[in-house]
Amino acid sequence: MEKIIAGLLLIYLTAFAWADDQSDIVSSMKAVWDKPDAPLTVKPVIVADGFAIAGWLQGDKGGRALLKKNPHGWQTQLCAGEVSATLLQQAGVPAAVAKQLLDQQITAEKGLSSADVSLLSSFVGVVRMDAAHGHQPHGQQADASAVAHHAH
Numbered sequence: 295m296e297k298i299i300a301g302l303l304l305i306y307l308t309a310f311a312w313a314d315d316q317s318d319i320v321s322s323m324k325a326v327w328d329k330p331d332a333p334l335t336v337k338p339v340i341v342a343d344g345f346a347i348a349g350w351l352q353g354d355k356g357g358r359a360l361l362k363k364n365p366h367g368w369q370t371q372l373c374a375g376e377v378s379a380t381l382l383q384q385a386g387v388p389a390a391v392a393k394q395l396l397d398q399q400i401t402a403e404k405g406l407s408s409a410d411v412s413l414l415s416s417f418v419g420v421v422r423m424d425a426a427h428g429h430q431p432h433g434q435q436a437d438a439s440a441v442a443h444h445a446h
Contacts, residue, residue: 315341315368319348319361322368327352337410338402342394345387347377349403349414356410357417358399360385375417385422 316339327350328334335351346361346368360371360382371385377399382392403411 315339315346315363319346319368322361323348323350323359323370326370338399338406340395340398340402342398343388343391345382345391345395347395347399349406349410351410351413354413355416356413358414359423360387362386370423372420372422373417374420375415381420 319339319341320336323336324334332353336348337351339348340346344363346363348359348361350357350359350373357373357375358377359373360377361368362371363369372381374381377396379389379392379396382395383389387395403414406414
């Protein structure tokens with residue numbers, strides 16, 4: 295009986311941590327890119343082993359972001375329209391985790407409208423986010439769709 299309870303507790307805590315990561319990712323992305331005149335919608339959010347793929351929609355723009363968890367929280371690594379295993383691995387995601395993320399992404403995006411999926415895929419190019427290029431501190435607001443202009 296104790297093993298069953300311990301197993302259920304582990305499942306519950308894992309699910310809670312996963313939901314907490316999803317919430318942290320949405321909050322992190324909104325803190326950077328949400329604006330009153332251009333609200334940011336973040337969906338779906340897929341998390342696996344310290345990495346995440348989050349879809350974002352803002353007005354008539356959209357894309358997918360790769361995030362990595364570090365001691366300070368979730369940081370956006372790059373934005374793209376299409377996220378492939380090759381792109382993820384080039385960004386430092388282990389092959390097995392990349393496969394897991396992509397498999398979960400396919401399943402999660404089946405729950406979206408075709409219009410939303412089209413917007414997620416509409417981002418042109420790949421924009422890498424770092425302190426010197428594209429990622430602003432949380433105190434500063436930026437329009438996520440403006441990131442798309444960096445890709446042209």
